Amino acid sequence: xxxxxxxxxxxxxxxxxxxxxxxxxxxxxxxxxxxxxxxxxxxxxxxxxxxxxxxxxxxxxxxxxxxxxxxxxxxxxxxxxxxxxxxxxxxxxxxxxxxxxxxxxxxxxxxxxxxxxxxxxxxxxxxxxxxxxxxxxxxxxxxxxxxxxxxxxxxxxxxxxxxxxxxxxxxxxxxxxxxxxxxxxxxxxxxxxxxxxxxxxxxxxxxxxxxxxxxxxxxxxxxxxxxxxxxxxxxxxxxxxxxxxxxxxxxxxxxxxxxxxxxxxxxxxxxxxxxxxxxxxxxxxxxxxxxxxxxxxxxxxxxxxxxxxxxxxxxxxxxxxxxxxxxxxxxxxxxxxxxxxxxxxxxxxxxxxxxxxxxxxxxxxxxxxxxxxxxxxxx
Ligand code: CAA
Numbered sequence: 001x002x003x004x005x006x007x008x009x010x011x012x013x014x015x016x017x018x019x020x021x022x023x024x025x026x027x028x029x030x031x032x033x034x035x036x037x038x039x040x041x042x043x044x045x046x047x048x049x050x051x052x053x054x055x056x057x058x059x060x061x062x063x064x065x066x067x068x069x070x071x072x073x074x075x076x077x078x079x080x081x082x083x084x085x086x087x088x089x090x091x092x093x094x095x096x097x098x099x100x101x102x103x104x105x106x107x108x109x110x111x112x113x114x115x116x117x118x119x120x121x122x123x124x125x126x127x128x129x130x131x132x133x134x135x136x137x138x139x140x141x142x143x144x145x146x147x148x149x150x151x152x153x154x155x156x157x158x159x160x161x162x163x164x165x166x167x168x169x170x171x172x173x174x175x176x177x178x179x180x181x182x183x184x185x186x187x188x189x190x191x192x193x194x195x196x197x198x199x200x201x202x203x204x205x206x207x208x209x210x211x212x213x214x215x216x217x218x219x220x221x222x223x224x225x226x227x228x229x230x231x232x233x234x235x236x237x238x239x240x241x242x243x244x245x246x247x248x249x250x251x252x253x254x255x256x257x258x259x260x261x262x263x264x265x266x267x268x269x270x271x272x273x274x275x276x277x278x279x280x281x282x283x284x285x286x287x288x289x290x291x292x293x294x295x296x297x298x299x300x301x302x303x304x305x306x307x308x309x310x311x312x313x314x315x316x317x318x319x320x321x322x323x324x325x326x327x328x329x330x331x332x333x334x335x336x337x338x339x340x341x342x343x344x345x346x347x348x349x350x351x352x353x354x355x356x357x358x359x360x361x362x363x364x365x366x367x368x369x370x371x372x373x374x375x376x377x378x379x
Contacts, residue, residue: 009068012053016072019048020079028080031206032351037162038206041083046117050076051090055099059107060115066241066303070248074299077252081355082206084252088245089158090114094121097167097183097238101226110165110185122163122188123242124154124212125235131155132368134169135178135232139214141170148172148224150184150217153196156362160210161195163188167238168214169231181231184223192217203354240316241306242363247299247319250327250359251292257327257334257352258288264338281337288330295323314376321369324359331356 005013023041031038045051053069055061062068069091077084098111113119130136139152150170157163166186173180186193192215199209226234262285265276275281302315331353335342342349360366 005067005071008064009071012064012068013071013075015048016050016075017078019044020075020083024076024079024083028082028206029345029348029351031080031082033345035200035205037208038080038083038086039162042086042120043117045076045083045087050087051117051120052095052111052115053091055091055095055111055115059099060112061095066244066306067300070244070299070303073245073248074252074255077249078256079252080206081249081253081352081358082204084249085158085204085207085246085358086120088242088249089123090117090121092242092245093123093158093238094163094165094167096241097225097234098185100237101183101234102185103222105222106185106225114165119164120159120162121165121167122157122159123238124157124160124166124168126155126157127153128155132365134235135181137169137171137181138174139168139170140174141172141182141184141219143172144218147218147220148184150186150192150214150219152214154212154214156199157210157212158207158362160212161198161208166193166212167225169235172228172231176229178232180229181235182228183225183231183234184219185225186214186217186219186223190217190219202357203351204358236313239363240311240313243316243320243369244299244302244306244312246359246363247295247302247316247323250320250323250356251296251299253352253356253359254288254292254295254323254327254330257330257349257356258285258292260349260352261285261288261330261334261337264341268338275337284333284337288333291326291329295319295326298322313372317364317369317372317376320359320363321366321373324356324366327356327359328353 049062052061057063114121141148141150168184168186172182194213196211196213299319302319305312305315334349341347
Protein backbone atom coordinates (compact mmCIF):
# COMPACT_ATOMS: atom_id res chain seq x y z
CA UNK A 1 0.00 0.00 0.00
CA UNK A 2 1.48 3.32 -1.09
CA UNK A 3 0.31 6.67 0.31
CA UNK A 4 2.60 9.01 -1.65
CA UNK A 5 1.40 10.95 -4.66
CA UNK A 6 3.32 10.53 -7.91
CA UNK A 7 5.37 13.52 -9.02
CA UNK A 8 2.76 14.18 -11.72
CA UNK A 9 -0.09 14.12 -9.18
CA UNK A 10 1.90 16.41 -6.86
CA UNK A 11 2.40 18.83 -9.75
CA UNK A 12 -1.34 18.91 -10.48
CA UNK A 13 -2.08 19.58 -6.81
CA UNK A 14 0.48 22.39 -6.68
CA UNK A 15 -0.69 23.95 -9.94
CA UNK A 16 -4.32 23.93 -8.79
CA UNK A 17 -3.41 25.40 -5.40
CA UNK A 18 -1.42 28.24 -6.95
CA UNK A 19 -4.20 28.94 -9.44
CA UNK A 20 -6.74 29.04 -6.60
CA UNK A 21 -4.54 31.39 -4.55
CA UNK A 22 -3.95 33.81 -7.42
CA UNK A 23 -7.11 33.70 -9.53
CA UNK A 24 -9.90 32.58 -7.21
CA UNK A 25 -9.39 33.55 -3.54
CA UNK A 26 -9.06 37.33 -4.17
CA UNK A 27 -12.49 37.41 -5.88
CA UNK A 28 -14.53 34.66 -4.22
CA UNK A 29 -16.27 36.85 -1.60
CA UNK A 30 -17.39 39.31 -4.28
CA UNK A 31 -18.75 36.56 -6.57
CA UNK A 32 -20.64 35.18 -3.58
CA UNK A 33 -22.07 38.62 -2.70
CA UNK A 34 -23.15 39.25 -6.27
CA UNK A 35 -24.09 35.64 -7.12
CA UNK A 36 -21.89 36.11 -10.18
CA UNK A 37 -20.84 33.17 -12.35
CA UNK A 38 -17.02 33.32 -12.72
CA UNK A 39 -16.85 32.80 -16.48
CA UNK A 40 -13.25 34.06 -16.68
CA UNK A 41 -12.12 31.38 -14.19
CA UNK A 42 -13.94 28.64 -16.08
CA UNK A 43 -12.11 29.71 -19.25
CA UNK A 44 -8.73 29.55 -17.47
CA UNK A 45 -9.58 26.19 -15.87
CA UNK A 46 -10.15 24.96 -19.41
CA UNK A 47 -6.75 26.26 -20.54
CA UNK A 48 -5.11 24.39 -17.63
CA UNK A 49 -6.84 21.16 -18.64
CA UNK A 50 -8.95 21.12 -15.47
CA UNK A 51 -12.33 20.90 -17.21
CA UNK A 52 -11.58 17.43 -18.60
CA UNK A 53 -8.83 16.10 -16.36
CA UNK A 54 -9.49 12.39 -16.90
CA UNK A 55 -10.75 12.61 -20.48
CA UNK A 56 -8.34 10.92 -22.92
CA UNK A 57 -6.13 13.38 -24.79
CA UNK A 58 -7.51 12.28 -28.17
CA UNK A 59 -10.86 13.76 -27.05
CA UNK A 60 -9.43 17.06 -25.78
CA UNK A 61 -8.79 16.09 -22.16
CA UNK A 62 -5.67 16.02 -20.02
CA UNK A 63 -5.63 12.21 -20.02
CA UNK A 64 -4.82 11.93 -16.29
CA UNK A 65 -6.16 9.55 -13.65
CA UNK A 66 -9.08 10.14 -11.29
CA UNK A 67 -6.74 10.80 -8.34
CA UNK A 68 -5.25 13.74 -10.29
CA UNK A 69 -8.73 15.06 -11.05
CA UNK A 70 -9.70 14.82 -7.37
CA UNK A 71 -6.51 16.60 -6.27
CA UNK A 72 -7.28 19.47 -8.63
CA UNK A 73 -10.97 19.63 -7.59
CA UNK A 74 -9.98 19.76 -3.91
CA UNK A 75 -7.63 22.71 -4.42
CA UNK A 76 -10.01 24.66 -6.67
CA UNK A 77 -12.75 24.13 -4.03
CA UNK A 78 -10.32 25.27 -1.34
CA UNK A 79 -10.25 28.57 -3.27
CA UNK A 80 -14.02 28.67 -3.79
CA UNK A 81 -16.62 25.92 -3.55
CA UNK A 82 -18.63 27.36 -6.45
CA UNK A 83 -15.66 27.09 -8.81
CA UNK A 84 -15.17 23.56 -7.48
CA UNK A 85 -18.65 22.40 -8.34
CA UNK A 86 -18.68 24.07 -11.76
CA UNK A 87 -15.52 22.10 -12.55
CA UNK A 88 -16.72 18.90 -10.90
CA UNK A 89 -20.05 18.77 -12.75
CA UNK A 90 -18.31 19.33 -16.09
CA UNK A 91 -15.70 16.61 -15.43
CA UNK A 92 -17.78 13.99 -13.63
CA UNK A 93 -21.35 14.45 -14.73
CA UNK A 94 -21.00 15.72 -18.30
CA UNK A 95 -17.68 14.41 -19.66
CA UNK A 96 -17.58 11.02 -17.95
CA UNK A 97 -20.81 9.51 -19.37
CA UNK A 98 -19.68 10.64 -22.84
CA UNK A 99 -16.27 8.97 -22.33
CA UNK A 100 -17.92 5.77 -21.06
CA UNK A 101 -20.99 5.53 -23.32
CA UNK A 102 -20.43 7.93 -26.23
CA UNK A 103 -19.78 6.81 -29.79
CA UNK A 104 -16.69 8.21 -31.52
CA UNK A 105 -18.92 10.65 -33.40
CA UNK A 106 -20.51 11.81 -30.12
CA UNK A 107 -17.09 12.17 -28.53
CA UNK A 108 -15.85 14.29 -31.41
CA UNK A 109 -18.92 16.52 -31.45
CA UNK A 110 -19.93 16.81 -27.78
CA UNK A 111 -17.09 15.60 -25.55
CA UNK A 112 -14.07 17.35 -27.06
CA UNK A 113 -15.29 20.95 -26.56
CA UNK A 114 -16.43 20.09 -23.01
CA UNK A 115 -13.08 18.56 -22.11
CA UNK A 116 -11.19 21.55 -23.55
CA UNK A 117 -13.37 23.93 -21.53
CA UNK A 118 -14.68 25.58 -24.68
CA UNK A 119 -18.17 24.49 -23.72
CA UNK A 120 -19.79 23.81 -20.36
CA UNK A 121 -21.82 20.77 -19.42
CA UNK A 122 -24.68 19.98 -17.05
CA UNK A 123 -26.48 16.85 -15.85
CA UNK A 124 -30.27 16.81 -15.90
CA UNK A 125 -31.67 14.06 -13.68
CA UNK A 126 -33.68 15.56 -10.78
CA UNK A 127 -37.25 16.73 -11.29
CA UNK A 128 -39.73 18.56 -9.04
CA UNK A 129 -41.24 15.21 -7.91
CA UNK A 130 -38.10 13.07 -8.39
CA UNK A 131 -35.13 14.02 -6.19
CA UNK A 132 -33.87 11.12 -4.07
CA UNK A 133 -36.33 8.85 -5.90
CA UNK A 134 -34.55 9.43 -9.19
CA UNK A 135 -36.45 6.63 -10.96
CA UNK A 136 -39.76 8.47 -10.44
CA UNK A 137 -39.02 10.93 -13.21
CA UNK A 138 -41.64 12.08 -15.69
CA UNK A 139 -39.67 13.75 -18.48
CA UNK A 140 -40.65 11.86 -21.62
CA UNK A 141 -38.79 11.24 -24.88
CA UNK A 142 -41.32 10.17 -27.52
CA UNK A 143 -40.04 8.30 -30.60
CA UNK A 144 -40.76 10.10 -33.87
CA UNK A 145 -39.18 9.22 -37.23
CA UNK A 146 -35.40 9.56 -37.00
CA UNK A 147 -35.36 10.87 -33.46
CA UNK A 148 -37.27 11.75 -30.31
CA UNK A 149 -39.24 14.67 -28.87
CA UNK A 150 -38.48 15.54 -25.23
CA UNK A 151 -40.97 17.14 -22.84
CA UNK A 152 -40.52 17.67 -19.11
CA UNK A 153 -38.99 19.73 -16.30
CA UNK A 154 -35.59 19.24 -14.64
CA UNK A 155 -34.75 20.80 -11.27
CA UNK A 156 -31.62 21.91 -9.41
CA UNK A 157 -29.36 21.71 -12.47
CA UNK A 158 -25.86 22.89 -11.56
CA UNK A 159 -24.39 24.97 -14.44
CA UNK A 160 -27.89 24.89 -16.00
CA UNK A 161 -28.13 28.57 -16.96
CA UNK A 162 -24.58 28.70 -18.38
CA UNK A 163 -24.34 25.25 -19.93
CA UNK A 164 -23.95 24.53 -23.65
CA UNK A 165 -24.41 20.76 -23.44
CA UNK A 166 -26.88 18.81 -21.32
CA UNK A 167 -26.93 15.13 -20.40
CA UNK A 168 -30.66 14.55 -20.08
CA UNK A 169 -32.40 11.53 -18.55
CA UNK A 170 -35.86 10.77 -19.92
CA UNK A 171 -38.57 8.14 -19.82
CA UNK A 172 -38.81 6.25 -23.12
CA UNK A 173 -41.09 3.61 -21.59
CA UNK A 174 -42.82 4.93 -18.50
CA UNK A 175 -44.42 1.56 -17.69
CA UNK A 176 -41.01 0.02 -17.10
CA UNK A 177 -39.94 2.42 -14.31
CA UNK A 178 -36.16 2.66 -13.96
CA UNK A 179 -35.77 0.16 -16.82
CA UNK A 180 -37.55 2.60 -19.14
CA UNK A 181 -35.11 5.51 -18.72
CA UNK A 182 -32.90 6.66 -21.60
CA UNK A 183 -30.04 9.21 -21.63
CA UNK A 184 -29.57 11.83 -24.37
CA UNK A 185 -26.97 14.48 -25.08
CA UNK A 186 -28.79 17.71 -25.87
CA UNK A 187 -27.70 21.13 -27.12
CA UNK A 188 -28.71 23.61 -24.40
CA UNK A 189 -29.41 26.20 -27.13
CA UNK A 190 -31.81 23.89 -29.00
CA UNK A 191 -35.32 25.13 -29.71
CA UNK A 192 -37.60 24.38 -26.76
CA UNK A 193 -34.89 24.27 -24.05
CA UNK A 194 -35.91 26.97 -21.58
CA UNK A 195 -34.11 28.06 -18.41
CA UNK A 196 -37.24 28.68 -16.35
CA UNK A 197 -35.50 30.15 -13.31
CA UNK A 198 -32.33 30.04 -11.23
CA UNK A 199 -32.35 29.31 -7.51
CA UNK A 200 -31.49 31.91 -4.87
CA UNK A 201 -29.26 29.87 -2.59
CA UNK A 202 -27.73 29.80 0.89
CA UNK A 203 -24.25 29.01 -0.47
CA UNK A 204 -22.25 28.16 -3.62
CA UNK A 205 -23.83 31.34 -4.93
CA UNK A 206 -21.37 31.91 -7.79
CA UNK A 207 -22.45 28.62 -9.34
CA UNK A 208 -25.86 28.69 -10.95
CA UNK A 209 -28.58 26.17 -10.17
CA UNK A 210 -31.39 26.22 -12.69
CA UNK A 211 -34.75 24.73 -13.50
CA UNK A 212 -34.80 23.71 -17.16
CA UNK A 213 -38.00 23.06 -19.06
CA UNK A 214 -37.98 20.95 -22.23
CA UNK A 215 -40.83 21.93 -24.55
CA UNK A 216 -41.08 19.69 -27.63
CA UNK A 217 -37.28 19.53 -27.93
CA UNK A 218 -36.34 17.54 -31.03
CA UNK A 219 -33.26 15.31 -30.85
CA UNK A 220 -31.85 12.91 -33.43
CA UNK A 221 -31.25 9.20 -32.87
CA UNK A 222 -27.51 9.90 -32.76
CA UNK A 223 -28.01 11.97 -29.59
CA UNK A 224 -29.03 8.86 -27.65
CA UNK A 225 -26.29 8.11 -25.10
CA UNK A 226 -25.75 4.40 -24.47
CA UNK A 227 -28.53 1.94 -25.16
CA UNK A 228 -32.21 2.83 -25.10
CA UNK A 229 -33.72 2.05 -21.64
CA UNK A 230 -30.25 1.83 -20.05
CA UNK A 231 -30.30 5.43 -18.79
CA UNK A 232 -30.78 4.70 -15.08
CA UNK A 233 -27.57 2.70 -15.06
CA UNK A 234 -25.79 5.53 -16.92
CA UNK A 235 -27.14 8.01 -14.35
CA UNK A 236 -26.12 5.92 -11.32
CA UNK A 237 -22.66 5.05 -12.62
CA UNK A 238 -22.12 8.71 -13.44
CA UNK A 239 -23.09 9.68 -9.89
CA UNK A 240 -20.67 7.09 -8.48
CA UNK A 241 -17.93 9.22 -10.03
CA UNK A 242 -19.62 12.56 -9.30
CA UNK A 243 -19.81 11.76 -5.60
CA UNK A 244 -16.01 11.53 -5.40
CA UNK A 245 -15.87 15.00 -6.95
CA UNK A 246 -18.23 16.33 -4.26
CA UNK A 247 -16.13 14.60 -1.60
CA UNK A 248 -13.13 16.52 -2.99
CA UNK A 249 -15.13 19.75 -2.93
CA UNK A 250 -15.95 19.10 0.74
CA UNK A 251 -12.26 18.46 1.50
CA UNK A 252 -11.36 21.82 -0.01
CA UNK A 253 -13.98 23.65 2.07
CA UNK A 254 -12.94 21.83 5.26
CA UNK A 255 -9.25 22.49 4.65
CA UNK A 256 -9.93 26.21 4.13
CA UNK A 257 -11.85 26.25 7.45
CA UNK A 258 -8.92 24.58 9.20
CA UNK A 259 -6.33 26.97 7.75
CA UNK A 260 -8.37 30.06 8.65
CA UNK A 261 -8.87 28.68 12.18
CA UNK A 262 -5.16 28.07 12.74
CA UNK A 263 -4.22 31.54 11.44
CA UNK A 264 -6.89 33.33 13.48
CA UNK A 265 -6.17 31.43 16.70
CA UNK A 266 -2.52 32.54 16.51
CA UNK A 267 -3.46 36.21 15.99
CA UNK A 268 -6.55 36.73 18.13
CA UNK A 269 -5.73 37.48 21.77
CA UNK A 270 -8.01 37.08 24.80
CA UNK A 271 -7.03 37.00 28.48
CA UNK A 272 -3.59 38.28 27.48
CA UNK A 273 -2.59 35.50 25.09
CA UNK A 274 -3.42 34.14 21.60
CA UNK A 275 -6.58 31.98 21.82
CA UNK A 276 -4.64 29.14 20.15
CA UNK A 277 -2.82 28.67 23.45
CA UNK A 278 -6.05 27.47 25.08
CA UNK A 279 -6.82 23.76 24.91
CA UNK A 280 -10.48 24.49 24.05
CA UNK A 281 -9.26 25.87 20.71
CA UNK A 282 -6.42 23.36 20.25
CA UNK A 283 -8.80 20.41 20.65
CA UNK A 284 -11.16 21.81 18.02
CA UNK A 285 -8.26 22.25 15.61
CA UNK A 286 -6.92 18.77 16.34
CA UNK A 287 -10.32 17.19 15.61
CA UNK A 288 -10.73 19.18 12.40
CA UNK A 289 -7.28 18.09 11.18
CA UNK A 290 -7.91 14.43 12.10
CA UNK A 291 -11.33 14.27 10.45
CA UNK A 292 -10.00 15.92 7.30
CA UNK A 293 -7.16 13.43 7.07
CA UNK A 294 -9.58 10.51 7.38
CA UNK A 295 -11.90 12.05 4.78
CA UNK A 296 -8.95 12.58 2.46
CA UNK A 297 -7.92 8.92 2.71
CA UNK A 298 -11.46 7.74 1.90
CA UNK A 299 -11.72 10.14 -1.02
CA UNK A 300 -8.35 9.39 -2.62
CA UNK A 301 -9.00 5.67 -2.17
CA UNK A 302 -12.40 5.94 -3.88
CA UNK A 303 -10.66 7.71 -6.78
CA UNK A 304 -7.97 5.01 -6.93
CA UNK A 305 -10.62 2.25 -6.92
CA UNK A 306 -12.48 4.04 -9.74
CA UNK A 307 -9.25 3.98 -11.75
CA UNK A 308 -9.11 0.17 -11.47
CA UNK A 309 -12.40 0.04 -13.41
CA UNK A 310 -14.41 -1.93 -10.83
CA UNK A 311 -17.74 -0.76 -9.39
CA UNK A 312 -17.05 1.72 -6.60
CA UNK A 313 -20.52 2.75 -5.39
CA UNK A 314 -19.73 1.97 -1.75
CA UNK A 315 -16.30 3.67 -1.76
CA UNK A 316 -17.76 6.80 -3.39
CA UNK A 317 -20.71 6.94 -1.00
CA UNK A 318 -18.44 6.57 2.04
CA UNK A 319 -16.09 9.26 0.73
CA UNK A 320 -18.91 11.71 0.00
CA UNK A 321 -20.77 11.12 3.24
CA UNK A 322 -17.71 11.36 5.48
CA UNK A 323 -16.17 14.32 3.65
CA UNK A 324 -19.43 16.27 3.57
CA UNK A 325 -20.12 15.90 7.28
CA UNK A 326 -16.46 16.75 7.92
CA UNK A 327 -16.73 19.95 5.87
CA UNK A 328 -19.85 21.03 7.75
CA UNK A 329 -18.18 20.23 11.08
CA UNK A 330 -14.99 22.12 10.20
CA UNK A 331 -16.86 25.16 8.92
CA UNK A 332 -19.05 25.31 12.04
CA UNK A 333 -16.03 24.99 14.30
CA UNK A 334 -14.24 27.71 12.35
CA UNK A 335 -17.20 30.06 12.90
CA UNK A 336 -17.13 29.15 16.61
CA UNK A 337 -13.39 29.83 16.87
CA UNK A 338 -13.85 33.21 15.17
CA UNK A 339 -16.70 33.99 17.63
CA UNK A 340 -18.68 37.12 16.75
CA UNK A 341 -16.28 37.79 13.89
CA UNK A 342 -17.11 34.35 12.50
CA UNK A 343 -20.75 35.36 12.14
CA UNK A 344 -19.80 38.53 10.24
CA UNK A 345 -19.43 38.78 6.47
CA UNK A 346 -16.24 40.76 7.13
CA UNK A 347 -14.53 37.41 7.75
CA UNK A 348 -14.31 34.44 5.39
CA UNK A 349 -15.66 31.59 7.50
CA UNK A 350 -19.43 32.26 7.42
CA UNK A 351 -19.26 31.70 3.64
CA UNK A 352 -17.54 28.35 4.24
CA UNK A 353 -20.39 27.32 6.55
CA UNK A 354 -23.00 28.26 3.91
CA UNK A 355 -21.02 26.57 1.13
CA UNK A 356 -20.38 23.37 3.09
CA UNK A 357 -24.03 22.49 3.70
CA UNK A 358 -24.83 21.66 0.07
CA UNK A 359 -22.28 18.82 0.17
CA UNK A 360 -24.69 17.00 2.54
CA UNK A 361 -27.44 17.28 -0.06
CA UNK A 362 -26.54 17.26 -3.76
CA UNK A 363 -25.50 14.29 -5.88
CA UNK A 364 -27.35 12.20 -3.28
CA UNK A 365 -28.13 13.25 0.29
CA UNK A 366 -26.28 11.80 3.29
CA UNK A 367 -29.26 9.49 3.67
CA UNK A 368 -28.87 8.22 0.07
CA UNK A 369 -25.18 7.55 0.69
CA UNK A 370 -26.16 5.45 3.74
CA UNK A 371 -28.66 3.54 1.57
CA UNK A 372 -25.91 2.81 -0.98
CA UNK A 373 -23.43 1.76 1.72
CA UNK A 374 -25.98 -0.45 3.50
CA UNK A 375 -27.05 -2.08 0.21
CA UNK A 376 -23.42 -2.88 -0.52
CA UNK A 377 -22.32 -4.20 2.88
CA UNK A 378 -25.56 -6.12 3.56
CA UNK A 379 -25.94 -7.86 0.20
N1 CAA B 1 -24.13 1.31 -10.89
C1 CAA B 1 -24.74 0.43 -11.74
N2 CAA B 1 -26.04 0.07 -11.61
C2 CAA B 1 -26.73 0.58 -10.58
C3 CAA B 1 -26.16 1.48 -9.67
C4 CAA B 1 -24.81 1.84 -9.86
N3 CAA B 1 -24.20 2.69 -9.02
N4 CAA B 1 -27.09 1.84 -8.76
C5 CAA B 1 -28.20 1.17 -9.07
N5 CAA B 1 -27.97 0.40 -10.18
C6 CAA B 1 -28.92 -0.49 -10.83
C7 CAA B 1 -29.31 -1.64 -9.90
O1 CAA B 1 -28.41 -2.71 -10.01
C8 CAA B 1 -30.67 -2.00 -10.41
O2 CAA B 1 -30.51 -2.77 -11.60
P1 CAA B 1 -31.62 -3.81 -12.12
O3 CAA B 1 -32.71 -3.04 -12.73
O4 CAA B 1 -30.87 -4.62 -13.13
O5 CAA B 1 -32.06 -4.62 -10.93
C9 CAA B 1 -31.25 -0.65 -10.82
O6 CAA B 1 -30.14 0.21 -11.07
C10 CAA B 1 -32.14 -0.04 -9.77
O7 CAA B 1 -31.41 0.05 -8.58
P2 CAA B 1 -32.12 0.33 -7.17
O8 CAA B 1 -33.23 -0.66 -7.00
O9 CAA B 1 -31.07 0.38 -6.13
O10 CAA B 1 -32.74 1.77 -7.45
P3 CAA B 1 -33.68 2.68 -6.54
O11 CAA B 1 -34.73 3.23 -7.40
O12 CAA B 1 -34.06 1.97 -5.28
O13 CAA B 1 -32.71 3.92 -6.19
C11 CAA B 1 -31.06 5.20 -5.01
C12 CAA B 1 -31.58 3.80 -5.43
C13 CAA B 1 -29.70 4.95 -4.37
C14 CAA B 1 -31.97 5.87 -3.99
C15 CAA B 1 -30.90 6.11 -6.26
O14 CAA B 1 -32.17 6.43 -6.80
C16 CAA B 1 -30.17 7.37 -5.96
O15 CAA B 1 -28.95 7.41 -5.97
N6 CAA B 1 -30.93 8.49 -5.69
C17 CAA B 1 -30.32 9.80 -5.50
C18 CAA B 1 -30.20 10.49 -6.84
C19 CAA B 1 -29.23 11.63 -6.79
O16 CAA B 1 -28.11 11.51 -6.33
N7 CAA B 1 -29.68 12.78 -7.29
C20 CAA B 1 -28.85 13.94 -7.42
C21 CAA B 1 -28.83 14.35 -8.86
S1 CAA B 1 -27.56 15.40 -9.42
C22 CAA B 1 -27.59 16.80 -8.52
O17 CAA B 1 -27.53 16.74 -7.32
C23 CAA B 1 -27.66 18.15 -9.16
C24 CAA B 1 -26.44 18.57 -9.84
O18 CAA B 1 -26.50 19.19 -10.86
C25 CAA B 1 -25.13 18.37 -9.19
